[in-house]
Amino acid sequence: MSGRVQIRVDGVDYEVEAGRTILQALDELGVLCADGSEAVQLPAGVEIPHYCWHPKLSIDGSCRMCQVEVRAAGDEAPQLVIACNTPVAEGLEVDTRTEAVAHAREGVMELLLVNHPLDCPICDQAGECKLQDYAYEYGVDHARTKESRRKLKKRVELGPTIVFDQERCILCRRCVRFCREVTGSGELGIFERGDRSVVETFPGDPLDNPYSMNVADLCPVGALTTRDFRFKARVWSLESVPGICTGCARGCNVQLDVAKNEVQRYRPRRNDAVNGTWMCDAGRLSYQDIAREDRLSHCLVRTSASASASAEAEAEAEAEAEAEGELRPAPLEEAIEAVASRLRPLLEEKGPGVIAGVASAHASNEDLRAFKTFLDVLDVDSIGLAVELGKSDDLLVEAEKGANVAGARAVGFGDIAPVVERVKGGGVDALLVLGHDLIGPQALPDSALLAGLDTVVGFDTHRSPLERVAHVVFPVRHAAEKSASYTNSAGIVQSVQQAVLPSAGVLDERDFLQRLGEALGLAAYLPVSEPEPGREEAP
Ligand code: SF4
Ligand code: SF4
Ligand code: FES
Secondary structure (H helix, E strand, O other), rough: OOEEEEEEEOOOOEEEEEEHHHHHHHHHHOOOOOOOOOOOOOOOEEEEOOOOOOOOOOOOOOOOOOOEEEOOOOOOEEEEEEEOEOOOOOOOOEOOHHHHHHHHHHHHHHHHHHHOOOHHHHOOOOOOOHHHHHHHHHHOOOOOOOOOOOOOOOOOOOOOOOEEOOOOOOOOOOHHHHHHHHOOOOEEEEEEEHOOOOOOOOOOOOOOOOOOHHHHHHHOOOOOOOOOOOOOOOOOOEEEEEOOOOOOOOEEEEEEEEEEEEEEEEOOOOOOOOOOOOOOOHHHHHHOOOOOOOEEOEEEEEEEOOOOOHHHHHHHHOOOOOOOOOOEEOOOOHHHHHHHHHHHHHHOOOHHHEEEEEEOOOOHHHHHHHHHHHHHHHHEEEEEEOEEEEEOOOOOOOOOOOHHHHHHHHOOOEOOOOHHHHOOOOOOOOOEEEEEOOOOOEEEEHHHHHHHOOOOEEEEEOOOHHHHHEEEEEEEEEEEOOEEEEEEOOOOEEEOOOOOOOOOEEEHHHHHHHHHHHOOOOOOOOOOOOOOOOOOOOO
16 A cells, blocks of 8 residues: 555644554654664654564564554544554554553553563663553552462573573563574574463574574563673663664664763664664774773884894894884884874975875875865875675665775775785885775785885874784774764765773874874865864873
């Protein structure tokens, strides 16, 4: 059925898509509060509590929580129906706030709470639990049953990522449908019947698909929790900042949940044009990279090789294809001058033709534009984009492992191969490298080819094999530490906000380039921004 129909919900008229159910139609209009995995509170929204319905899964109609009163055109008396499985029709009147609706919801809540353990104080879901929320709104304050509650399995590891508390399960079947309909892996099922029904994995089939952690977002109660976030923080102590996952070119939308200036977890943020309501497990766990031990926090400058270095040591360094001397932490001014004093004579004696620039798909649009402007002002035309390639799948994961591949190409960074050929041919004396993707199977298999270059400068978030040959390395910000934009594989430009402060010496690529431009006297290289604040203390 196609076309639009007029319905009235709580006295407000809406034009909705014909052939949809009440919940689907309101969700598509963006007026439905609590849209499944994410609680959305809309001041003018329609609140219809629901457990089993989810906008990206098939309709189950099992929890009965979404009951509303409807009156079809021409009907005298309203009737109670479930909003998730009742189609809209021209002239349909929906009431979500009548006494009969409240009574029906109370009845559902009473049934759900008959067997639910009273362990909210020690449940990891407390604070973001739909059972808790609706119990406050629709629950009764005493139990009419005297029988003891069901005893079921506790703390079951369903696979490497998810822990299951069977007693807390309200059998909404979201997790089961996700594994059947979204990943197609079908590890979960409902076993037994009636009041003995339980969710279990099939024997010998652990829950270990690459999207397994989404079931914890889907579970409206504390039955499914991730091993990663379990008992790590109380959710009311977290601040949520919208951002994106930078693990691949998809750029899944996420919430970064932050406490004590540390990102505690990523959760998928709904964006139907990018990732729906899902994200992959690898991307979800990539928040751990932000505070990883090998994060760079200071500029590194290579000291010249000691005059007294033994012949054996020199031979050893050569054999390992490392630049001579060692990288040591240095102040920003020293690092800038170390680069400028290497580039000046090269520019004077050989010109910009011996300089090359490699961009990164991890850098933001703003940093890539600054890098391109910097290279243009220097008159460097040997430029390329290094991208790490990996596995892809049919759901979200893309082969290009960087959030801004499309952005870098749009700025003007093309194929890396000509740059690599030029390096191999001896036509490059100085190389400026954003990110760590240059050294790898897709571009340069190892750093040995760069060991003889006059100047290698890196801009990176983490330590990398480039350090073996770099003369200067600048520590740059992770996407969670900056306000910037990234263009995903579909060409959608997505902005992120600064969620955590990096240590004070960690800046954006554009800020380092601005200082370098000043040191080289590049009058045409315009400053692009004031650096965002960082933490004064060391991490
Ligand atoms: S484990 Fe959670 S998502 Fe799965 S059926 Fe039970 S309550 Fe629903
Ligand atoms: S699909 Fe890509 S962008 Fe999305 S969560 Fe996974 S790694 Fe991150
Ligand atoms: S949400 Fe409608 S029956 Fe569960």
